[in-house]
Amino acid sequence: MARGQVNLFDEYRKLLREFGRQEWWPAHRRFRPRAWEVCVGAILTQNTNWKNVERALDVLLKNKIISPEKTLEIKTEELEKFIRPSGFYRQKAARLRTLAEFVMSFGGFEKFRKKVERRELLKVKGIGPETADSILLYACDRPFFVIDAYTRRFVSSLGIRKADDYESLRRYFESRLPKDISLYKEFHALIVEWGKRKNGRGNAVKR
DNA sequence: CGCCAGGGCCATA
DNA sequence: TATGGCCATGGC
Numbered sequence A: 001m002a003r004g005q006v007n008l009f010d011e012y013r014k015l016l017r018e019f020g021r022q023e024w025w026p027a028h029r030r031f032r033p034r035a036w037e038v039c040v041g042a043i044l045t046q047n048t049n050w051k052n053v054e055r056a057l058d059v060l061l062k063n064k065i066i067s068p069e070k071t072l073e074i075k076t077e078e079l080e081k082f083i084r085p086s087g088f089y090r091q092k093a094a095r096l097r098t099l100a101e102f103v104m105s106f107g108g109f110e111k112f113r114k115k116v117e118r119r120e121l122l123k124v125k126g127i128g129p130e131t132a133d134s135i136l137l138y139a140c141d142r143p144f145f146v147i148d149a150y151t152r153r154f155v156s157s158l159g160i161r162k163a164d165d166y167e168s169l170r171r172y173f174e175s176r177l178p179k180d181i182s183l184y185k186e187f188h189a190l191i192v193e194w195g196k197r198k199n200g201r202g203n204a205v206k207r
Numbered sequence B: 001c002g003c004c005a006g007g008g009c010c011a012t013a
Numbered sequence C: 001t002a003t004g005g006c007c008a009t010g011g012c
Helices: A008-019 A035-044 A050-062 A068-073 A076-086 A089-104 A109-115 A118-123 A129-139 A149-157 A166-175 A181-198
Strands: none
Touching: A008 A181, A035 A050, A035 A089, A035 A109, A035 A129, A050 A076, A068 A089, A076 A089, A089 A109, A118 A129, A129 A166, A129 A181, A149 A166, A149 A181
């Protein structure tokens, strides 16, 4: 593949043709998540297998911990117990509470969703660039492209030589794609699917 | 059975 | 700024 001639939108269409629509949120789970649950998922999946995250999300749902308010009401030990299947449960319980407090400082989730700025989110302890962009894109419908470990491998598989720091890669994607939120969501999900199958995981290919 | 996952923080140099 | 240790469970 010739360097410098990669068309990212074409790459997106190839993945879409090969794997089909991923529709991460909300359609890939059996319930329709509220935006808060998307934020919870973004924290719980930090360096963690998504299957484990789903177990933890199921426990939270079963116990009706489905809002930042509820998250702040229950005891920390209780929250830790609920999310244990997702690993790093002490850290993550603390991070969930911190995020819940931050969200509530806006006066509720809807206000947070409309007003939060990326800079502010990045200052929250436990929210790094990937988690921030996941929240902004999937929960707040903001046009930020999410970069993760799979994205780095994907970019390198295209033979593109880029500085691989987070911000450079994010701008690389954002500057070469239409500013389309649905496209960002779907492309990132497809890249993850590509990475999983490459690792010999994921579901069998059917088309 | 070992390897490692849809990161991020912190201490150290 | 750049490495390295740490966090922890469950899938495969």
